[in-house]
Amino acid sequence: MAKGNINVAVENIFPLIKKFLYSDHEIFLRELISNATDATLKLKHISNIGEAKVEYGNPQIEVKIDKKGKKLHFIDQGLGMTAEEIKKYINEIAFSGAEEFLDKYKDKSGKAEDTGIIGHFGLGFYSSFMVADKVEIHTKSFKDEDAAHWTCDGSPEYALVKGKRKERGTEIILHIADDSTEFLEESRIKELLQKYNKFMPIPIKFGTKEVNDPDHKPKTTKDKDGKETTEAHKQITVDNIINNPNPAWTKQPADLKDEDYKGFYRELYPMQFEEPLFNIHLNVDYPFNLTGILYFPKITNDLSIQKDRIQLYQNQVFVTDNVEGIVPEFLTMLRGVIDSPDIPLNVSRSYLQADGAVKKISSYITRKVADKLKSLFSENREDFEKKWDDIKIVIEYGMLSEEKFFEKADAFALYPTVNGKYFTYEELYNKIKANQTDKDDKLVILYASDKDAQHSYIEAAKAKGYEVLLLDSPIVSHLIQKLETSKENISFARVDGDHIDNLIKKEDTKISKLSDEEKTKLDELLKAVVPSEKFMVQLEPMDSNAAPFIITQPEFMRRMKEMQQTGGGGGMFGMGDMPEMFNLVVNTNSELVSDILNTKTRKKQERLINQSLDLARLSQGLLKGEELTNFIKRSYDMIK
Ligand code: ADP
Ligand code: MG
Numbered sequence: 104m105a106k107g108n109i110n111v112a113v114e115n116i117f118p119l120i121k122k123f124l125y126s127d128h129e130i131f132l133r134e135l136i137s138n139a140t141d142a143t144l145k146l147k148h149i150s151n152i153g154e155a156k157v158e159y160g161n162p163q164i165e166v167k168i169d170k171k172g173k174k175l176h177f178i179d180q181g182l183g184m185t186a187e188e189i190k191k192y193i194n195e196i197a198f199s200g201a202e203e204f205l206d207k208y209k210d211k212s213g214k215a216e217d218t219g220i221i222g223h224f225g226l227g228f229y230s231s232f233m234v235a236d237k238v239e240i241h242t243k244s245f246k247d248e249d250a251a252h253w254t255c256d257g258s259p260e261y262a263l264v265k266g267k268r269k270e271r272g273t274e275i276i277l278h279i280a281d282d283s284t285e286f287l288e289e290s291r292i293k294e295l296l297q298k299y300n301k302f303m304p305i306p307i308k309f310g311t312k313e314v315n316d317p318d319h320k321p322k323t324t325k326d327k328d329g330k331e332t333t334e335a336h337k338q339i340t341v342d343n344i345i346n347n348p349n350p351a352w353t354k355q356p357a358d359l360k361d362e363d364y365k366g367f368y369r370e371l372y373p374m375q376f377e378e379p380l381f382n383i384h385l386n387v388d389y390p391f392n393l394t395g396i397l398y399f400p401k402i403t404n405d406l407s408i409q410k411d412r413i414q415l416y417q418n419q420v421f422v423t424d425n426v427e428g429i430v431p432e433f434l435t436m437l438r439g440v441i442d443s444p445d446i447p448l449n450v451s452r453s454y455l456q457a458d459g460a461v462k463k464i465s466s467y468i469t470r471k472v473a474d475k476l477k478s479l480f481s482e483n484r485e486d487f488e489k490k491w492d493d494i495k496i497v498i499e500y501g502m503l504s505e506e507k508f509f510e511k512a513d514a515f516a517l518y519p520t521v522n523g524k525y526f527t528y529e530e531l532y533n534k535i536k537a538n539q540t541d542k543d544d545k546l547v548i549l550y551a552s553d554k555d556a557q558h559s560y561i562e563a564a565k566a567k568g569y570e571v572l573l574l575d576s577p578i579v580s581h582l583i584q585k586l587e588t589s590k591e592n593i594s595f596a597r598v599d600g601d602h603i604d605n606l607i608k609k610e611d612t613k614i615s616k617l618s619d620e621e622k623t624k625l626d627e628l629l630k631a632v633v634p635s636e637k638f639m640v641q642l643e644p645m646d647s648n649a650a651p652f653i654i655t656q657p658e659f660m661r662r663m664k665e666m667q668q669t670g671g672g673g674g675m676f677g678m679g680d681m682p683e684m685f686n687l688v689v690n691t692n693s694e695l696v697s698d699i700l701n702t703k704t705r706k707k708q709e710r711l712i713n714q715s716l717d718l719a720r721l722s723q724g725l726l727k728g729e730e731l732t733n734f735i736k737r738s739y740d741m742i743k
Contacts, residue, residue: 113278117232117257127278128283131230132166132292133532135177135275135297135305138228138422139164142181143305146245149182157271163306163342170287174281175235179305180272183244186251186263193228193240193253194261201229208608232257234286235277242273243265292734293345299421302350302440311554312343352396352440353419356384368398371414372438377401383475385441387467388591391460394439397472401493402436415440420514428455433471433501435507464655466507473511480515491517497715499582509589521554521561521573528590535570539607546593547607550574550583559722560598563649569607571598580665599657599723602643615644617700619693625700632712638687651693655686688717714738 127316143162149155162180169176172560184192204666231238235569243250252266258522276287285291300307318335326332337678351359351367364382368375379398387393397413413430415422419442425434431444445460453459476498478486498516501508517525526534532546539547549564551557564571574583583595596606604613617625622642629640689696695715702708717734720726726734 118658120638128233129286129295130226130299131233131235131277133420134227134230134285136164136166136296136300136303139177139179139181139273139275140303140420140562141303142179142183144181144273145469146180146182149245155182157245161306162272163308165308168287168289168292173287174282175277175279175286175292177275177277178272179274180270183273184240184242184251185244185246185248186265188244189240189242189251190255197228201226231275231277232666234279235282236280237275237278239278240273241268241276242460243268243271245271254264259417262309275402291528296345300346300347301421302416302510303346304344304348304353305648306344306348307346308342309345310343313338314341315339332433344417346480348419350419350440352384352394352442356386359384360538366400367396371440372412375400380493381475382439382456382478383471385468385471391443391445391467393443393445393464393467395439395443395545397434397437397439397441397468399490399494400438402496410541412436412438414440415446416440417444417446417448418442422448429464430459431465431501431505431508433504434468434472435496436497436500441556469508470499470503470511473508473515475510476515487515488517491519491525496576498577498580499576503578503581503585509585509670518574520553521571528586531570531572539569540649542610543608544592548572548583548595549581549598549606550595551598552579556724557597557599559650560603563603564598564606567603567607570602577669580662581669584662584666596658597661600661601651601655601686602653602690603646604645605688608696611620613644613646613692616647616697619646621700622691625689625691625696627688628699628708629712630708633687633716638685638716641686641688642691643688645690647690647694649690649693650719650722651690651695652715653688653690654719654723655688656684657686685723687719714741 123357127297128707143164146155146157146162147159150159151158158539160180164180165176165178166312167178168174170385183706215496218418218457241250242253250268252264252268255261279286288311296307296309316337316339321334322334323331347370349587350370351363364384365378368379369381377400379400380400383397383399385393385395397446400412413424413426413435415429426441430437430441443464446464447455447461495517496514502512502516503509512526515527517527518531531548535548536546539549539696541547549569551561552573552575553560554573561571576582587594595678598606600606615622626642695711699708699711699715714734714737717726717730721734723732
């Protein structure tokens with residue numbers, strides 16, 4: 104019997120292993136199954152190239168719980184190890200790998216933001232000591248050599264003796280430690296297999312299950328009254344295979360139908376009842392290797408709840424569902440899987456973001472998404488328009504955050520109008536350039552954020568033959584800011600930002616019916632009645648049939664406030680505590696204004712002004728509470 108020391112330098116590596124990856128103990132399971140998978144795939148490879156004269160067959164990996172014996176077994180039919188190979192791969196290489204890993208992350212135990220991803224790779228075989236106080240390896244190589252039996256109880260000493268295993272392959276036995284008995288529970292192991300191994304390439308058996316015997320056709324018999332009875336379906340016991348070794352993303356797009364993509368979505372998100380809107384199959388092998396399928400789900404305005412839905416795999420082994428840094432931020436709202444062996448995982452997130460390969464991956468994904476959106480748009484515009492509301496957040500967010508995407512998005516980003524038409528930027532530009540250019544040659548794009556609340560303003564714009572966009576996503580103020588700075592000589596104006604003739608100022612100035620003297624008188628009168636802390640009075644000679652009083656909110660201030668609420672921009676102007684300010688635009692050409700001026704008593708004038716002001720506030724939704732009650736009472740009194 105051979106005995107040896109693994110390495111005297113780090114005598115207490117096992118307690119360290121236990122301590123460092125505290126939150127991630129469960130990953131031992133993935134590591135051991137990954138090793139079993141590697142061993143099986145290696146055998147497949149060498150038998151394919153004729154280096155091993157073995158029957159490859161239909162190998163599987165088995166996970167078995169021995170609750171009484173407090174043991175967990177991992178059995179594979181892979182290439183196995185000789186005693187020499189154990190010494191080399193387990194005692195030397197794997198051990199120094201574990202040692203190096205610990206050295207690197209000693210100071211980061213527990214609290215480090217990166218342990219999530221670091222803990223996933225690098226420790227390999229020795230991660231089993233996080234949950235076991237003794238580990239055994241029974242293995243027989245595909246080479247014609249004796250079986251080997253390795254035992255290690257967590258001290259640096261190991262025992263290596265001739266083993267009894269007859270069949271090619273490896274069995275790892277974990278003697279589960281007293282503080283880790285949760286891993287002897289069937290439900291816990293099942294949960295972990297589901298989490299980490301759902302799509303691993305070799306079938307994984309975990310127990311058995313009863314199914315209907317496919318060879319049995321249940322007989323139906325009739326009794327003397329003619330009543331039919333069907334006998335029970337015969338049950339047979341079969342292996343319970345917990346994984347799908349050939350998930351959709353490993354297949355060629357040409358071999359998949361729409362149904363297959365939808366089916367895979369259900370496989371990924373069994374609790375999700377809504378179907379995805381469309382998918383993007385990623386498939387590239389140069390200059391890096393990446394496969395995957397991304398799905399566009401319906402995305403609501405609540406951005407916070409939709410992250411962490413993309414799963415990251417490496418060669419079909421689940422790694423994480425936090426793809427920050429790998430997938431551009433705006434696409435983390437999508438769902439699906441990404442599988443790439445080229446993403447370095449044992450590095451910190453900040454390093455990840457700076458890594459050249461990862462940057463290329465990120466921009467590849469961005470480009471593929473843009474290309475897909477473009478082709479969806481050009482292949483079936485009508486359908487794309489229908490989906491626009493559900494996907495616009497992702498696209499608008501992408502336009503804001505990724506310059507490359509912004510450029511590409513011109514081909515498919517849509518600008519819907521209040522009339523339900525959809526324009527691309529170019530179409531919109533051509534449609535309105537003749538009519539909506541102001542005297543300084545600036546193109547003014549009018550928009551509304553709420554069709555009902557801004558109804559009268561929209562109507563006023565329409566009356567002039569202007570197009571009004573309906574832009575209602577929460578980041579719209581950022582987006583239009585971005586468009587204003589990147590497109591030439593345009594500006595956006597919300598319809599309630601000012602009187603329509605001021606939003607798009609044309610050369611011809613309107614003639615005022617009032618004399619200067621009358622204007623001064625009106626101005627004084629208004630200022631005496633209208634509360635100055637809420638409204639700036641603004642006299643405008645407008646069409647005589649336009650509304651006499653209009654309340655507006657200046658574009659700039661409102662936009663800054665909105666941008667501040669949705670993060671970024673505006674903040675530097677220190678407008679956080681600004682009270683809401685509105686303008687009261689008074690149409691000096693309206694009949695009502697003339698009436699007010701011509702009214703004899705001061706009291707009656709004030710009443711007319713107050714009533715008009717309240718009507719204007721009412722139309723902006725600004726009349727509330729006691730003021731609203733008073734207004735209604737006053738109005739009833741008037742018509743009595
Ligand atoms: P890694 O998998 O990254 O190489 P591990 O610590 O997980 O590191 O494993 C160390 C080595 O031990 C493997 O590279 C492999 O040579 C060997 N090994 C581990 N498990 C098995 C197994 N089930 N069958 C055959 N060889 C194995
Ligand atoms: Mg490994």
